[in-house]
Amino acid sequence: MAGLPLAAAAGTPSPGAVEQEGPSVPLLALDTLWFQVTGTICNLRCSHCFISCAPDNHAFGFLSLQEVEGWLEESRAYGVRDYYYTGGEPFMHADLPAMIEKTLELGPVSILTNGTVLPDHRVDPIARAARESRYSVEMRVSIDGPSPEMNDPVRGEGTFDRAMAGVRKLLDYGFLPIITAAQVWPPERDEEVRREFMTRLRGVGYDRPRLKILPRLKIGREQFRDRGYGPGERVTLEMMEDYDEAQLLCSSSRIVTSEGIFVCPILIERPAARMGYTLKEASRKFDISHKACYTCWLHGAICSNYGAAGRDAV
Amino acid sequence: MPSEPDVRGPLAVFGGVYSNHLALEAAVADARRREARELYCLGDLGGFGPNPDKIFPLLLDAGVEVVRGNYDDSIARALGDCQCGYTDPRDNAFARISYDYSLTRTSPRWRAWMNELPSKIRVRAGGHRVLMCHGSPRRTNEFLWDSTSSTQFLDRLARAQDADVVMVTHTGLPWVRELPGGGLFVNVGVLGRPANDGGTAVRYALLTVDEGSPAVEVVSLTYDHEQLAHEMRAERLPEEFVETILTGWWTTCLEILPAKERARGRF
Ligand code: SF4
Ligand code: SF4
Ligand SMILES: [Fe+2]
Numbered sequence: 001m002a003g004l005p006l007a008a009a010a011g012t013p014s015p016g017a018v019e020q021e022g023p024s025v026p027l028l029a030l031d032t033l034w035f036q037v038t039g040t041i042c043n044l045r046c047s048h049c050f051i052s053c054a055p056d057n058h059a060f061g062f063l064s065l066q067e068v069e070g071w072l073e074e075s076r077a078y079g080v081r082d083y084y085y086t087g088g089e090p091f092m093h094a095d096l097p098a099m100i101e102k103t104l105e106l107g108p109v110s111i112l113t114n115g116t117v118l119p120d121h122r123v124d125p126i127a128r129a130a131r132e133s134r135y136s137v138e139m140r141v142s143i144d145g146p147s148p149e150m151n152d153p154v155r156g157e158g159t160f161d162r163a164m165a166g167v168r169k170l171l172d173y174g175f176l177p178i179i180t181a182a183q184v185w186p187p188e189r190d191e192e193v194r195r196e197f198m199t200r201l202r203g204v205g206y207d208r209p210r211l212k213i214l215p216r217l218k219i220g221r222e223q224f225r226d227r228g229y230g231p232g233e234r235v236t237l238e239m240m241e242d243y244d245e246a247q248l249l250c251s252s253s254r255i256v257t258s259e260g261i262f263v264c265p266i267l268i269e270r271p272a273a274r275m276g277y278t279l280k281e282a283s284r285k286f287d288i289s290h291k292a293c294y295t296c297w298l299h300g301a302i303c304s305n306y307g308a309a310g311r312d313a314v
Numbered sequence: 315m316p317s318e319p320d321v322r323g324p325l326a327v328f329g330g331v332y333s334n335h336l337a338l339e340a341a342v343a344d345a346r347r348r349e350a351r352e353l354y355c356l357g358d359l360g361g362f363g364p365n366p367d368k369i370f371p372l373l374l375d376a377g378v379e380v381v382r383g384n385y386d387d388s389i390a391r392a393l394g395d396c397q398c399g400y401t402d403p404r405d406n407a408f409a410r411i412s413y414d415y416s417l418t419r420t421s422p423r424w425r426a427w428m429n430e431l432p433s434k435i436r437v438r439a440g441g442h443r444v445l446m447c448h449g450s451p452r453r454t455n456e457f458l459w460d461s462t463s464s465t466q467f468l469d470r471l472a473r474a475q476d477a478d479v480v481m482v483t484h485t486g487l488p489w490v491r492e493l494p495g496g497g498l499f500v501n502v503g504v505l506g507r508p509a510n511d512g513g514t515a516v517r518y519a520l521l522t523v524d525e526g527s528p529a530v531e532v533v534s535l536t537y538d539h540e541q542l543a544h545e546m547r548a549e550r551l552p553e554e555f556v557e558t559i560l561t562g563w564w565t566t567c568l569e570i571l572p573a574k575e576r577a578r579g580r581f
Contacts, residue, residue, distance in 0.1 A: 029469070029470070063436070076466055078466075079466045080466065080467065081463060081467035082462060082464065082467075106464055107463075108461060108462045108572070120413075130573075134460065134574075135461050135464070136461035136573040136574040138461055138572065138573050138574075139573075175573065176573050176576055180470065181522075194403070207578075208581055210569070246453070
């Protein structure tokens with residue numbers, strides 16, 4: 001990207017007239033391209049869904065197969081490493097199998113699902129394509145606790161049993177799904193919850209369960225106040241000084257939606273997070289002074305390498 | 315940086331040694347038999363195996379040029395952990411055991427030596443620009459697996475380094491990818507433990523560069539793994555590690571495996 005000197009040469013206001021800039025994160029490389037393939041449309045209506053997905057939320061709509069093919073083609077020149085499918089609920093899209101087949105020609109795929117709508121005529125062709133590809137297809141199933149008592153109040157009545165049946169089905173098709181759980185329990189119950197998860201998953205025949213618990217903040221806010229960060233809970237320039245920006249999703253990915261390309265899956269409801277309508281436009285740096293960025297900054301700091309993996313459950 | 319030295323092939327490129335001095339010794343002998351002119355090791359010298367000091371004289375005697383891995387970086391600077399970034403508590407517990415063992419049993423002399431290792435080695439071989447590094451050219455602890463690295467991505471990494479051939483390790487599983495321009499991206503595997511395939515052999519890569527396009531062979535190497543198991547037990551290293559050496563199946567640090575690689579293993 002053209003840096004400041006060029007912009008200045010092109011006649012932008014002199015440094016004195018430039019407003020104090022907030023912290024921003026450059027797109028270091030487009031490693032991951034996300035497709036919000038079913039928009040905000042989901043068969044569930046989870047209480048903690050940060051983008052308020054629901055059966056009747058049409059704020060963001062479906063992407064068509066042709067659109068996805070177009071983006072895949074455009075993405076090649078960026079050397080994209082992998083592709084993520086999210087929603088809403090991706091399995092509500094009739095063309096999901098065709099999209100996954102097409103994507104696997106280029107690279108690996110992750111699908112973020114709630115596991116409660118997995119019709120055979122969609123799972124089967126994806127399983128076949130996964131077997132034939134050199135690339136992995138990761139199925140990430142969100143279940144927020146190892147029991148209906150813990151999960152259902154958050155995700156809806158009956159969703160625990162339905163998602164576990166989904167896990168069983170994915171196993172039958174040869175997948176090794178990754179169960180992604182938001183840590184909705186107190187930290188002191190961690191060990192116990194993990195054990196219970198393992199028991200439950202083994203109970204449906206998953207003999208080597210893959211479980212990711214999205215970490216909770218292990219560092220109290222006090223620590224940040226000690227270091228002199230303001231009470232505003234915003235990322236500041238100082239906070240970015242010794243920070244490895246590669247830990248933030250926005251340094252390595254973008255998400256395609258029906259309403260254009262956004263900086264990350266978390267901020268799609270913010271108009272300022274719409275980066276444009278081509279990957280080129282969307283490659284500019286992003287001002288991370290949103291409240292959600294502060295949370296992201298904290299999580300990135302504690303989950304290091306797997307920070308991104310810890311954040312991608314929707 | 316001076317321009318990269320010209321070397322003649324074949325090049326033998328070893329991945330993580332994990333203190334497996336018996337495999338290292340066998341690999342050096344095997345590479346010589348195959349007339350390798352240059353020997354390299356891409357780092358992760360310690361961890362997992364017994365008696366970490368044993369491998370250093372072997373590397374020096376054989377004239378192996380060594381890249382700094384994340385493990386070496388941690389041990390050299392006595393960091394809190396191995397920088398593998400596990401999140402699973404069981405994986406972390408095992409990583410802790412081997413890290414603490416390696417840290418206390420590596421002598422200061424070799425820790426200082428590791429602290430001088432470069433993060434990349436570049437050579438020119440048969441007209442090809444060869445880049446050797448640990449995890450990926452852009453990050454020492456980035457895992458490059460076969461099933462999660464698109465060819466277009468590997469091509470981008472190679473281009474960014476002006477390299478025709480890129481060689482990495484760090485994951486433990488070897489693979490070879492041909493790049494669109496005729497170049498190669500290679501994960502050389504590791505000498506430290508078998509490739510999670512039910513066999514006890516370990517792997518390294520032999521790069522041939524002299525005639526036309528570069529070609530690589532992933533060499534499957536047998537060594538006295540029973541003796542290694544014996545030494546590991548004598549050092550009271552976890553029986554889970556010994557089992558991997560004796561059976562060829564990984565028993566720990568499995569969370570990092572992508573779906574395809576995980577499905578091929580037993581655990
Ligand atoms: S959290 Fe996931 S499953 Fe729940 S409503 Fe949102 S998109 Fe649907
Ligand atoms: S929410 Fe996180 S990933 Fe999104 S722009 Fe802010 S810091 Fe980046
Ligand atoms: Fe490593």
